[in-house]
Amino acid sequence: MSKKIDLLIDADIHPVLNTKRIQHFLPEPWRTRLADGNRGPGGLGYWNPNGVMRKDAVIADGTRIESSAEHLAQHFLDAYQIDYGVLNPSNSLSIGTSPELDYAAALLAATNDVIVHDWLPVDTRLRASLLVSPGDPLLAAKEIHRLGDHPGLVQILMPSASRIAYGNRFFYPIYEAAVAHQLPIAIHPGAEGSGMSAPPTAVGYPSNYFEWHTGLVGGYIAHLISLIAEGVFVRFPSLKFVLIEGGVSWLPAILWRLDKNWKALRMTMPWLDRLPSDIIREHVLLTTQPLEEPEHPGHLTAIFEMFAVSQMLMFSSDFPHWDSDMPDFAGRVFPAAVRPRIMGQTASELYGLGALHD
């Protein structure tokens, strides 16, 4: 190296700072937030201070209950006398929004294999969703044809996060395959804003987890309207759609908007020859968690009188996620007349699950 004679400036060097030092200068609640890491779901990493997982879903030796079929059967299904439970693996949803289409399809197929090999054989009460990535509908259809006749796989599961509403014809190959194997399609939140999904709301990105989580209903409403507007259930008359974890009480308002607008605008959708609410009652189901909890319980009872609860609503715990509803909680809030259907009969019919106790 020659002797230094000229001025030398490097305008871009990357040190690594000690996170603890940054925490030292950070006020609360941001200090706790940084220490906690990015524990929100999806690719955006919003902070849920409760964590995604229930802290009490642990047995005495420290094992988490959801970590194996055996523990899940003993410490959750047994504990709550659950006859059948549908497994929807955590972490599978944000894979479904990956722009790496071939990797996403392969990874979900391998995840399905784990469910089929390691989980379903363990306990006769376990069933599971068949995971697909909707980003490549043809690869998704291929996976449905590969495993769609497995008796333990009772529905197709896709993320509710999407850049295209699910009524769009882009997804028809998935629906054709689902119908061929007589499987409902279910959607589940958690990946909104991750991968190549659209921003989580119609007006962009939420600023925290509270805003993100509370607003998840927006995508569900848009998917439901899209499924009707595009005539998916006219083209696939045996298809059922399950809206998991998207909320319940918003449904009547949307049914009324759909019916009112259909009356005025039906000529633009010649394929729709009856009220949207009639189509939805026959084709769409919702799961209960997280159930709204109004200050006055009678308000929820009133909501339950505004749509076909006994046909459309199915109990779900979301166990072991932070805001899960245990069966004893849920049993209390449903009117007695429709409780047996919500807690099991409707799902029994949808998924072909017979009573065990005859």
Next chain:
Amino acid sequence: MSKKIDLLIDADIHPVLNTKRIQHFLPEPWRTRLADGNRGPGGLGYWNPNGVMRKDAVIADGTRIESSAEHLAQHFLDAYQIDYGVLNPSNSLSIGTSPELDYAAALLAATNDVIVHDWLPVDTRLRASLLVSPGDPLLAAKEIHRLGDHPGLVQILMPSASRIAYGNRFFYPIYEAAVAHQLPIAIHPGAEGSGMSAPPTAVGYPSNYFEWHTGLVGGYIAHLISLIAEGVFVRFPSLKFVLIEGGVSWLPAILWRLDKNWKALRMTMPWLDRLPSDIIREHVLLTTQPLEEPEHPGHLTAIFEMFAVSQMLMFSSDFPHWDSDMPDFAGRVFPAAVRPRIMGQTASELYGLGALHD
């Protein structure tokens, strides 16, 4: 020109085809749709076969009623015995989503001048919104300071279409100016998907006007959650927000989701020290049109018992748009106990409009 010896190919020439010939080969309903032009609102041009304007809002000589203050006063305010009416000029909303920020601000300022010079002086019953483009909050604030003390301008109006939710601090200059002039902020749909606004739903672009219109609630829900999550009403304790034409019956479900999630996640928003539903009751108002029309009218009555209707709901006609609700229609569907407040008293307090008949 030299003698042609080599082969000459032009790979891109633009003819103009006769639209009538294209119609000739087009099946219904698309033939009618093409003939009708792009009559949907906003930049996307979805087709509303009814047109945007009521066909019956015309007097005997063919003049449209909304085309002048004089006609509006005589044929609408007089006809329905309306004491005060707030003017929200058509076409102003998609200007508010224009990426040409200086032009948009200038164009809306000129539109405000027309209202002030030509419309408000004509009839003492007329009031109007002060139009601003939220794309440049500093220019919007400047316009609010220019005209915000005009006694005929009773609120700020922005499009509900946006690429950023309205709780975001990007918009604080607008709210500071509104508070300085004691003016509520109102938002109105119509421009969703136009200009630089986000796609109209959380899962992308609707495929027709029915889907677009029915789903407008999604943006409203996201704005409302954002206003709470970001603490706008904590920072601006005298600010009021008016959700025009965004639907009504979805509100209880969202209040319940907000309150439930606030209880679990409040530590992430130390600025929020009470229930979101309490904040909303004091700061947010909704207008009635297009009111949901359930098959069983009692269902709407039940919804009205689930939030502070007498504080939060204000009658609006949306005249002369295609789906407008006339006062006689609206008067029928509101419970008698809250009807006077919905039909006028709440708006009288919000906009400072005294009774004329004392």
